[in-house]
Every structure is written in C-alpha cells, then in structure tokens.
Amino acid sequence: MNSVASHATGHRSTAAPRANPTRLPLASADLCASLAMAALFAVLALTVRNDGVSYMLSLIMVWAIFALGYDLAFGTAGILSFGHAAYFGLGAYGATWAMLRFNLPFSVGMVCALLMGALAGTVVAWIGRRVTGLYFSLLTLMLAELVSIVMLTRLRDLSGGVDGIPGVPRPSFGGIDFFANGAFVWVVFGLFLATVLGVHVLRRSPLGQALQGLRQNAVRLEQLGLNVGRLRLVAMALSGAVSGLAGALLASLMMYISPQLLHWKMSGDVLIMTLLGGSGTLLGPILGVAFFEVVKEGLAAYTDHWYGLLGVIFIAGTIFMPKGLAGLVLRRWRRA
Numbered sequence: 601m602n603s604v605a606s607h608a609t610g611h612r613s614t615a616a617p618r619a620n621p622t623r624l625p626l627a628s629a630d631l632c633a634s635l636a637m638a639a640l641f642a643v644l645a646l647t648v649r650n651d652g653v654s655y656m657l658s659l660i661m662v663w664a665i666f667a668l669g670y671d672l673a674f675g676t677a678g679i680l681s682f683g684h685a686a687y688f689g690l691g692a693y694g695a696t697w698a699m700l701r702f703n704l705p706f707s708v709g710m711v712c713a714l715l716m717g718a719l720a721g722t723v724v725a726w727i728g729r730r731v732t733g734l735y736f737s738l739l740t741l742m743l744a745e746l747v748s749i750v751m752l753t754r755l756r757d758l759s760g761g762v763d764g765i766p767g768v769p770r771p772s773f774g775g776i777d778f779f780a781n782g783a784f785v786w787v788v789f790g791l792f793l794a795t796v797l798g799v800h801v802l803r804r805s806p807l808g809q810a811l812q813g814l815r816q817n818a819v820r821l822e823q824l825g826l827n828v829g830r831l832r833l834v835a836m837a838l839s840g841a842v843s844g845l846a847g848a849l850l851a852s853l854m855m856y857i858s859p860q861l862l863h864w865k866m867s868g869d870v871l872i873m874t875l876l877g878g879s880g881t882l883l884g885p886i887l888g889v890a891f892f893e894v895v896k897e898g899l900a901a902y903t904d905h906w907y908g909l910l911g912v913i914f915i916a917g918t919i920f921m922p923k924g925l926a927g928l929v930l931r932r933w934r935r936a
Contacts, residue, residue, distance in 0.1 A: 627803075627804065630882045633883045633926075633930060634882040634883045634886055635796070637883065637887070641660070641792075642789060644657055645657055645786065645789065655781045656893070658785045658788045658849075658853050660890050661788045661789060661792040662846050662850045663869075663892075663893065664792060664795075664885055666688060666843055666846035666847070667888060668796065669687075669717075669839050669841070669842025669846060670839060671885050672811075672838050672839040673721075674874060676880065677812070678814060678816070679814075679836065679839075680733075680737045681836075681839075682740050682741035683744030684744070684840075684867045685867040686720055686743065687716075688717075688870075689748070689751070689862030689866070690716045690862070691714070691717040691843060691848050692844075692848050692861050693758075693847075693851075694709075694844065695709035695712050695716075695851065696768050696857050697758070698712040699768070699769045706770065706772070713845050714841045714842075716844050717840040717845065718844070721836035721837045721839055724740055724743055724836060724840075729832070729833070747862055751862055752862075759858070762858070763858070764856055765856070765857050767855060768854070768856060771787055779855075784853065791845065791849065795842060799882060813826075847861055869892070872910075873885065875918060876914060877889065877924045877925050878924025884925070887924070887929065892910070
C-alpha cells in the first residue's frame, strides 16, 4: 500500500516523524494556558481589593467572552463577520428588557441574552445563505448598521434612544451586594470560565470538528454529504448566543445600555482583539482583549489619539506575529 501511495503522490515513501512524548498537544496547551489566564484573573480579584481594578477585570472578561463568541464564527468556522455588534447589542437589550420590563431575575435575563443573540445570528445566516466570503461579510455589516439605526430612531422608546436606559440590574441573591464591583467580578468570572470550558468542549466535539472543516474545505464537506448551509447557520447561532451573553454582562457591569452597543465600532474592536491575540484558539481572544484594554488605558492617559496608536500596533502585530500573541505563547508553552 505504501508503494501505491508513493506512486500516486509522486513522492518516495518516508517514515513518519517520531512524536515527542514530552510535547504537549496544542489543544491541551491552549486549554491549560487559558485556564492559567483565568487563574490570574481570580488571583488579581482576590488580592487587589480595588474597585477600579475589579471593574477593569470584569471588563476584560466580558470582552473576552465576546471575542470567544466571535471566534466561534471566525476562527472555528472561517466566517468573517463585520456585524457582531448586532448580536452583542441585541443580547444586551434582550436581558435588559427581561429584567426591567418584566421584572425577571438576572439568570433569566442572561438566558434571554443567549436566545436573542442566537436568534439574530440565525436570521443573518439565513438571509445570507446564498452568499459567501467577502459578500457575506459586507452583508453582516449592512444588516448590523440597519439594526443600529432602527434601534436609535424607530424603536427609541424601547432602546432609550441617544439617552439610553439607566439602571440595568445586577444579580441579587444570598444577601450579597453585587452592586459592588468586587462582588460582581465573580459573577463575570464564573460565566467567563464557563464560556472557556464550553468553547473548548464544543471545538473537540463532532460538531466542532465539522465547523473547523467548514473553515478548511467547505467543498470537501459537501462531498462527504454534510449540509454546509446548515453548518454555517449553526456556527452563526452559537457565535451570536455567546456574543449576546457578553453584551448583557456589559450592560449590567455599566448599569446602563444604549444603542451605542450596536455601533459598528464594537464589531471592529472585537475583530482587532481576536486577530491580535490569535484566532482559532482559546487563548488568543483572551490575550488579545487583555492586551487591547491594558494598552488602551495606558495610551489614553497620555494622548487623545490612542486609537490611532493602537492601529499602528495592530498593523505591526499582523506583520510580525501572523498567529497573534497566542502563537508565541503556545509555542513556548509546548516546548517547556
């Protein structure tokens, strides 16, 4: 059989390289490094008893959830979206309406955010079922901007318009004051950790393998009898659900929501964060968000043009670190 394969490929048969028994598999290294980041966040939350630090940690973890959700579509399924702000913002509004208008508990509000984001992702995937590549990416941007404009104008009674809606609730149970950032950070941490583990399990599952096959070779999947259109729809629904959860958490963290959460800049930021960190990994979106937020805070203290400087850093990163920060970290981690 080896000789037949050699003639078919036109190459001599060569022995497979011997695996290094001490080298940690990439998926395991990725999970371990991501859990190490989660442990770092927990240690900081425990040891640095500062309201501002707790808020910053919560903000990083919320955006990390958003980036992990975005990367389910981009890094896992190979779907480039410019409109994830729609799922982010609609998830936030879904939770806010549930908690403020219907007086439902925080946990139900988070479920509503997941469902709202999943529904929005499904609708966008269905509308764009006949287009792929850049055309689909531009379609996501157009639809997201349409949603943003409608929420800001036609539905301003529901969205709060330019004034937004203050008083977005935080959870209340066990007599704990979750209006203190030092307590709310643990709610965010729990959902962040659940997202990391959930995305890891999903990527290792048969569905996750099929979604990765969608990124690598959609034609091959069709030849194997898989419904590529349905897989795209599932990928966008899952990505939208996680993004919606992140939006709801941000609204509760800020205790305020406005149509600004639906702005295209949100989509651009999460794309930059994911690329900076390294798409297709667990660690990449987390590192990208942490780097983006910390550098942004540092630059904003010195100049009003911090976004332009971040753009320069992003361009340099894509040139010198094509696999992102996670590529560097995981390569060293596996060698250790």
